[in-house]
Amino acid sequence: MVTIYGCKGCGSTLIEAVCKLLGEEYKLIEVAPWESGPAVESLRALNPLLQVPTVVLDDGTVMTESVAIVLWLLERHPDTDLAPPPGDPRRAAFLRQLVFFPSAIYPMYTVGDFPERWVKGKAAQDELKEATVQRTLKCWSAIEASFGQGPFFLGERLSVLDVYASVLSRWRPGRDRLREVAPRAVAAAERAEAHPDMAPVIARNFGG
Numbered sequence: 001m002v003t004i005y006g007c008k009g010c011g012s013t014l015i016e017a018v019c020k021l022l023g024e025e026y027k028l029i030e031v032a033p034w035e036s037g038p039a040v041e042s043l044r045a046l047n048p049l050l051q052v053p054t055v056v057l058d059d060g061t062v063m064t065e066s067v068a069i070v071l072w073l074l075e076r077h078p079d080t081d082l083a084p085p086p087g088d089p090r091r092a093a094f095l096r097q098l099v100f101f102p103s104a105i106y107p108m109y110t111v112g113d114f115p116e117r118w119v120k121g122k123a124a125q126d127e128l129k130e131a132t133v134q135r136t137l138k139c140w141s142a143i144e145a146s147f148g149q150g151p152f153f154l155g156e157r158l159s160v161l162d163v164y165a166s167v168l169s170r171w172r173p174g175r176d177r178l179r180e181v182a183p184r185a186v187a188a189a190e191r192a193e194a195h196p197d198m199a200p201v202i203a204r205n206f207g208g
């Protein structure tokens, strides 16, 4: 059982979906970091960066960083087929892609959602935000270039890579533009959302 601090459509969707797919019980605490109120203050006490997902384990350990949480959950469910195990020939490609999502793409939202944190003035902020969109598109092109035979990131079976792709491809600039540079990766993300465990999580977070 884990407690997930998150908000609808945020990166916490990924953790919610992975828990569901693994059969890990979870409790959700809704908190939008950019609002104010008691929920935000309880998040601040756990994570001074005020970011979600933030997860609290049964023993009180606090975890942040989506990829760390995903890896921890996978370790807790070693028989899962949502990731190739250590020693599997697909492991290197899996780790590469797994880390690429939160290290190369997710920061484009850390910057682009709050350009005023980084530069002053509307023109500079608009320019910065557009630059994050261009970089996001470049990242998805890179993903497409290394995408295998499909239909999922790692072949015939759904993995946590498809779940990451599902959530991140819902964000700016949106699937239609991403599809222009990464049609097979976006198709894998959409296919993942049809999984019976994924579909209700996606519907709750992003609407029907």
Ligand SMILES: N[C@@H](CCC(=O)N[C@@H](CS)C(=O)NCC(=O)O)C(=O)O
Pocket (backbone or CB within 6 Å): 009, 010, 011, 012, 033, 034, 049, 050, 051, 052, 053, 064, 065, 066, 067, 102, 106, 109, 110
């Ligand atoms: N590196 C973190 C990024 C988390 C993150 O940026 N979450 C967004 C919501 S999707 C957030 O909380 N943004 C508020 C902020 O950065 O102030 C991760 O991979 O979990």
